[in-house]
Amino acid sequence: MTLRELLNIPSSTNKPIIAVPLTLGPTDKISPFAQKLQQQNPDIVEWRADYIADDFSQAVMWQQVKAGAQSELAQKDVSAMTEAKMLSEIDNAKQEFMANWPQINVQIIKELTGTVFNSIGGFPVLLTYRTVAQGGRGEMSPTEYATFMITALHSGFPFAAVDVEYTLDEPLRQSIMDAANKANIPVLLSYHDFESTPKNLPALISDMADTSADIIKLAVMPESEKDVDYLLQTTKNVNISQPLITMSMGEIGKSSRIEGYEYGSEMTFAVLDGTQGSAPGQLTINELLQAWQ
Ligand SMILES: O=C1C[C@@](O)(C(=O)O)C[C@@H](O)[C@@H]1O
Numbered sequence: 001m002t003l004r005e006l007l008n009i010p011s012s013t014n015k016p017i018i019a020v021p022l023t024l025g026p027t028d029k030i031s032p033f034a035q036k037l038q039q040q041n042p043d044i045v046e047w048r049a050d051y052i053a054d055d056f057s058q059a060v061m062w063q064q065v066k067a068g069a070q071s072e073l074a075q076k077d078v079s080a081m082t083e084a085k086m087l088s089e090i091d092n093a094k095q096e097f098m099a100n101w102p103q104i105n106v107q108i109i110k111e112l113t114g115t116v117f118n119s120i121g122g123f124p125v126l127l128t129y130r131t132v133a134q135g136g137r138g139e140m141s142p143t144e145y146a147t148f149m150i151t152a153l154h155s156g157f158p159f160a161a162v163d164v165e166y167t168l169d170e171p172l173r174q175s176i177m178d179a180a181n182k183a184n185i186p187v188l189l190s191y192h193d194f195e196s197t198p199k200n201l202p203a204l205i206s207d208m209a210d211t212s213a214d215i216i217k218l219a220v221m222p223e224s225e226k227d228v229d230y231l232l233q234t235t236k237n238v239n240i241s242q243p244l245i246t247m248s249m250g251e252i253g254k255s256s257r258i259e260g261y262e263y264g265s266e267m268t269f270a271v272l273d274g275t276q277g278s279a280p281g282q283l284t285i286n287e288l289l290q291a292w293q
Pocket residue numbers: 021046048128130163190192217219247249269278279280282
């Protein structure tokens with residue numbers, strides 16, 4: 001099955017699926033992005049949840065609740081005794097907040113996810129939380145990362161696919177994959193190397209394909225043209241049953257984002273004009289379309 005068939009993204013051309021990253025943070029507005037989406041019309045939006053989810057972590061949310069209570073207290077003209085009592089009440093509130101956190105967290109994740117789905121006008125959404133270790137912004141612990149992904153998958157919104165990092169501990173990885181399977185959402189297993197191009201690409205891709213993942217994705221950094229060629233040749237020659245997505249990042253790797261599909265890479269990541277990219281070397285959609293002409 002092709003990736004287009006799997007993700008239900010038909011096309012009349014032989015070109016790869018174009019994905020654009022949505023990298024908005026908590027203070028960014030989504031409507032300018034949504035407008036550009038309509039104009040530039042990619043195939044799929046990759047929601048990079050790592051740009052926003054950490055701002056709604058348990059620690060951050062409690063700090064906000066606490067700061068609110070403290071500033072209210074500071075505005076009141078109360079005696080030292082009353083103040084001490086109110087401070088101890090804030091401490092009690094903390095216990096309650098921590099006990100209720102699982103439900104609060106579910107609600108927050110539902111709202112974040114809902115905002116994405118309700119704002120971008122029907123484009124398919126790939127859910128990604130990229131950890132710092134794999135080149136993203138996400139600083140959650142592995143368990144928090146898995147909880148975030150599973151909760152988002154349970155939110156009822158129809159993600160087109162979900163990115164799961166290959167480097168995540170196997171049991172946690174499996175727990176996300178199980179949640180995705182239950183929700184009938186294809187799993188895209190990903191591996192990134194922002195430093196270099198591993199010398200064992202065929203074995204790495206085969207090992208990734210030996211899991212129950214539905215799609216395999218590899219993004220690596222070339223140190224020379226030779227590395228780009230190695231990635232493209234490996235993409236062409238590797239024999240796996242799942243659709244494959246590969247790219248060489250950075251300036252030297254740009255050609256792989258344009259030509260990769262000729263070697264069997266079924267998706268390419270590009271940026272909407274006037275928005276922020278999510279990895280080095282990404283072209284704009286217009287540059288990509290021009291290169292294909
Ligand atoms: O895995 C990838 C590929 C990518 O790193 C790139 O190089 O275009 C961009 C990421 O947003 C995405 O999750």
